[in-house]
Amino acid sequence: MESTITKKDLNKVFWRSQLIQFSHNYERMQSLGTLYSITPVLKRLYKDRPVEERIEAQQRHLEFFNSHPVLVPFILGITIALEESTDEDEKESVIAVKTSLMGPLAGLGDSLLNFTWFPIAGSIGASFAVDGNFLGPILMFVMINVLYFPLKYYGVHMGYTKGRDLLTSENGKKLLDRISTSANVLGVMVTGALIASTVNITLGMQYGKGDTAIKVQEMLDKVMPNMLPMLMTILCLYLLKKWNGKHVVAMIFVIIFIAIALSAFGILV
Numbered sequence: 061m062e063s064t065i066t067k068k069d070l071n072k073v074f075w076r077s078q079l080i081q082f083s084h085n086y087e088r089m090q091s092l093g094t095l096y097s098i099t100p101v102l103k104r105l106y107k108d109r110p111v112e113e114r115i116e117a118q119q120r121h122l123e124f125f126n127s128h129p130v131l132v133p134f135i136l137g138i139t140i141a142l143e144e145s146t147d148e149d150e151k152e153s154v155i156a157v158k159t160s161l162m163g164p165l166a167g168l169g170d171s172l173l174n175f176t177w178f179p180i181a182g183s184i185g186a187s188f189a190v191d192g193n194f195l196g197p198i199l200m201f202v203m204i205n206v207l208y209f210p211l212k213y214y215g216v217h218m219g220y221t222k223g224r225d226l227l228t229s230e231n232g233k234k235l236l237d238r239i240s241t242s243a244n245v246l247g248v249m250v251t252g253a254l255i256a257s258t259v260n261i262t263l264g265m266q267y268g269k270g271d272t273a274i275k276v277q278e279m280l281d282k283v284m285p286n287m288l289p290m291l292m293t294i295l296c297l298y299l300l301k302k303w304n305g306k307h308v309v310a311m312i313f314v315i316i317f318i319a320i321a322l323s324a325f326g327i328l329v
Contacts, residue, residue: 065101065144065220072100073140074216077133089126094136101140113148120155127162128169133212135161137219177207187258259289264329 080093095118102121106114127135135158142154185200263277280287299311322328 064104065140066104067217069100069104070137070140070216070220073097073136074133074213076100077129077136077212077216080132081129088122088124090129090132091122091125094125094132095121097133098136098140098143101143105143117143117151120151123155123159125158125162127166128173130173130208130211131165131169131215134215134219135165137216137221139219141220173208178204183258190258255289255293259286259293261288261292262329263288264326 076097076099077093080090080097083092083096084090085092098121099118102114102117106117138161139154139158142157143151146154181200181203184203185196185198187196188199189196263275263280265276267274267276284290296311296315300308319328
């Protein structure tokens with residue numbers, strides 16, 4: 061079948077997909093954003109078709125849809141390919157495939173991007189900011205988007221040309237599993253190293269005076285360097301897991317308040 065979708069059409073979908081979260085709502089999530097993104101394609105496919113079919117095409121893409129914003133373009137690419145290659149009496153399969161992809165790719169995006177690359181970029185940027193370097197937030201922004209933009213751009217084009225083969229073939233599934241596992245291992249290693257170098261807790265307590273005074277922090281460092289940052293990190297992870305990621309903002313403010321109070325009494329320096 062000869063393709064009627066051009067590269068220019070796919071590029072329009074890519075640029076429009078940057079705004080997919082702008083119309084996010086709690087009834088149908090990203091449905092308005094996905095329809096807005098693929099509207100140029102629908103206009104081309106239905107430009108010579110009856111008005112009723114064009115209206116029906118838009119209505120079917122207003123059904124509930126929600127996935128990871130960075131990987132949505134990949135789903136849209138596959139959806140566009142199906143829209144182009146199926147007859148009007150087969151359009152239910154287009155929505156079925158589109159809906160079936162949103163869950164798995166949302167999980168993949170969360171594990172690879174939200175819980176791996178985003179913390180890595182944020183931690184590296186924060187390490188610069190802690191040292192007073194104003195380039196910290198800029199570096200974080202650049203690191204995030206230097207990955208996100210190519211994923212979105214090539215996601216649309218690869219989804220349109222090769223997406224279905226990648227998701228349905230056995231080798232494609234194995235490739236996705238290997239990428240996910242490798243990214244998780246990398247994220248754990250980098251985050252663990254940054255915790256030791258970025259999280260800093262120093263006790264100011266000591267016994268005695270003068271040169272003979274025994275400093276509690278020096279004694280702890282002899283037993284296990286960075287023990288307090290490690291314990292603090294474990295406590296935060298435990299609370300996050302216990303509360304299923306809720307109360308994060310409250311935890312941050314509580315930690316800040318406790319740190320200020322302990323510093324005022326000389327317990328922390």
